Amino acid sequence: MKWCRFQSGKTAACGIIKGETVVEVDGSPFESYTETRKIFPLEAVKLLVPVIPPTFYAAGLNYREHATVIAKKRGEEPTFPTQADVGYRANNALIAHNEPIVIPKDASELVQYEGELVAVIGKRCRRVSEDRALDYVFGYTIGNDVSERTWQRNDRTLWRAKNTDTFKPMGPWIVTGLYPDDLHVTIRLNEGIVGEYDVGSAIFGVRQLISRMSQYLTLHPGDILWMGTDGNTENMEDGDVVEVEISEIGVLRNPVIRER
Amino acid sequence: MKWCRFQSGKTAACGIIKGETVVEVDGSPFESYTETRKIFPLEAVKLLVPVIPPTFYAAGLNYREHATVIAKKRGEEPTFPTQADVGYRANNALIAHNEPIVIPKDASELVQYEGELVAVIGKRCRRVSEDRALDYVFGYTIGNDVSERTWQRNDRTLWRAKNTDTFKPMGPWIVTGLYPDDLHVTIRLNEGIVGEYDVGSAIFGVRQLISRMSQYLTLHPGDILWMGTDGNTENMEDGDVVEVEISEIGVLRNPVIRER
Numbered sequence: 001m002k003w004c005r006f007q008s009g010k011t012a013a014c015g016i017i018k019g020e021t022v023v024e025v026d027g028s029p030f031e032s033y034t035e036t037r038k039i040f041p042l043e044a045v046k047l048l049v050p051v052i053p054p055t056f057y058a059a060g061l062n063y064r065e066h067a068t069v070i071a072k073k074r075g076e077e078p079t080f081p082t083q084a085d086v087g088y089r090a091n092n093a094l095i096a097h098n099e100p101i102v103i104p105k106d107a108s109e110l111v112q113y114e115g116e117l118v119a120v121i122g123k124r125c126r127r128v129s130e131d132r133a134l135d136y137v138f139g140y141t142i143g144n145d146v147s148e149r150t151w152q153r154n155d156r157t158l159w160r161a162k163n164t165d166t167f168k169p170m171g172p173w174i175v176t177g178l179y180p181d182d183l184h185v186t187i188r189l190n191e192g193i194v195g196e197y198d199v200g201s202a203i204f205g206v207r208q209l210i211s212r213m214s215q216y217l218t219l220h221p222g223d224i225l226w227m228g229t230d231g232n233t234e235n236m237e238d239g240d241v242v243e244v245e246i247s248e249i250g251v252l253r254n255p256v257i258r259e260r
Numbered sequence: 261m262k263w264c265r266f267q268s269g270k271t272a273a274c275g276i277i278k279g280e281t282v283v284e285v286d287g288s289p290f291e292s293y294t295e296t297r298k299i300f301p302l303e304a305v306k307l308l309v310p311v312i313p314p315t316f317y318a319a320g321l322n323y324r325e326h327a328t329v330i331a332k333k334r335g336e337e338p339t340f341p342t343q344a345d346v347g348y349r350a351n352n353a354l355i356a357h358n359e360p361i362v363i364p365k366d367a368s369e370l371v372q373y374e375g376e377l378v379a380v381i382g383k384r385c386r387r388v389s390e391d392r393a394l395d396y397v398f399g400y401t402i403g404n405d406v407s408e409r410t411w412q413r414n415d416r417t418l419w420r421a422k423n424t425d426t427f428k429p430m431g432p433w434i435v436t437g438l439y440p441d442d443l444h445v446t447i448r449l450n451e452g453i454v455g456e457y458d459v460g461s462a463i464f465g466v467r468q469l470i471s472r473m474s475q476y477l478t479l480h481p482g483d484i485l486w487m488g489t490d491g492n493t494e495n496m497e498d499g500d501v502v503e504v505e506i507s508e509i510g511v512l513r514n515p516v517i518r519e520r
Binding site: 052054055057060061081083085086087088090091092093104126155156157159160163164165213216217218219220223 | 312314315317320321341343345346347348350351352353364386415416417419420423424425473476477478479480483
């Protein structure tokens with residue numbers, strides 16, 4: 001199933017995408033819902049961020065090649081995380097498919113994409129084993145963990161580097177019934193492929209992260225877990241278009257604007 | 261005005277505290293609301309976390325004595341933040357006044373309180389000056405930024421150290437119309453005073469933080485900003501009771517339990 005959130009009149013509604021149409025739903029996918037008779041052409045609706053999470057988790061550094069590239073740029077030896085210590089991102093920064101990434105005036109030129117898989121939690125979950133962890137995932141969507149590298153390196157936290165408004169594109173929808181390790185990520189800048197990798201090559205997979213997190217904390221329906229990216233990342237400039245494609249999910253596409 | 265959230269039958273409701281009673285309200289303090297005719301004795305209601313924030317900000321290291329004490333324990337020279345780089349905490353960890361802080365089995369004995377002021381945002385806010393920043397605060401409440409120091413020191417992020425379930429007591433209510441720099445914090449462990457300080461001695465005040473944050477991000481109604489603590493902090497053990505009192509707000513009280 002393919003779930004979306006979209007603008008329906010003045011309010012947001014959840015919808016199920018069937019072929020080229022969206023069926024509006026009363027309720028939410030995480031609780032009870034009923035399909036309404038309101039059906040819209042998919043191309044005519046404004047898609048919103050597919051879920052507003054109670055808590056926004058991010059694995060951060062979770063792929064070996066990405067960790068190596070980052071370290072090399074800093075003239076350091078790469079170090080890989082030895083345990084699944086999850087980090088956070090912030091809801092203010094979320095934008096939907098097709099909405100512009102806005103680079104602030106005072107950002108350096110080092111504003112870069114990080115295309116990644118996003119797991120959406122479906123059920124309250126506490127102290128689950130790795131074997132059962134995927135039972136608590138509702139579905140998967142796509143995230144672009146846009147990052148300003150000079151702030152990332154020099155600020156005490158990642159607040160500006162990662163959470164400036166518009167720096168967290170997510171969408172276009174959530175797809176259920178997928179097996180995360182089978183998925184493949186392709187990142188395009190202005191239609192040219194700039195990166196691709198297999199989700200399954202993560203240092204810690206969805207199963208490991210959810211199981212470990214849940215030993216200490218309760219995951220709630222709608223919580224999201226961004227899985228980290230692999231490979232090199234490049235600068236994005238005013239006028240660029242960045243796309244993150246994940247097999248079996250779709251394409252998250254966002255134009256880039258620099259404030260003047 | 262004193263605002264709370266409380267359990268009303270099976271659901272949560274907002275209320276206004278008047279003397280020793282709670283007046284149930286339809287709506288929320290951040291939008292429109294009307295007082296209902298349902299009035300309860302304050303001592304008879306179960307208070308809930310006074311707001312569930314869209315984004316949960318925390319200033320982290322923001323007082324000189326606390327930074328000095330922490331550095332000394334590590335055998336390091338203290339370093340003070342030179343700019344207001346805000347961090348994050350997570351909603352899963354929030355508990356209300358009177359609810360127990362539960363220390364996991366595998367935590368060290370270094371589980372410590374950090375009593376602090378919490379500013380609650382009332383209006384959407386982007387690029388405000390320091391002079392105008394307090395206009396966007398709805399009111400103030402109290403937080404206890406419970407921290408496991410070995411995890412804080414050794415994990416790659418603060419996820420377990422700061423955000424284990426129950427590690428973020430907040431409440432008991434939100435008080436409007438206060439001037440933050442006038443407030444005084446007193447922390448008691450089992451009724452003995454273990455710390456006190458003036459909010460106004462922060463390295464970065466509420467005004468500075470909100471203004472700076474808002475240069476890059478949009479603050480939303482209900483977002484919360486925890487201001488950091490000052491002074492030494494001590495271990496809490498099974499059976500302890502920790503209280504954070506802030507003048508003109510009240511007392512946030514939580515018992516402590518260690519899992520067996």
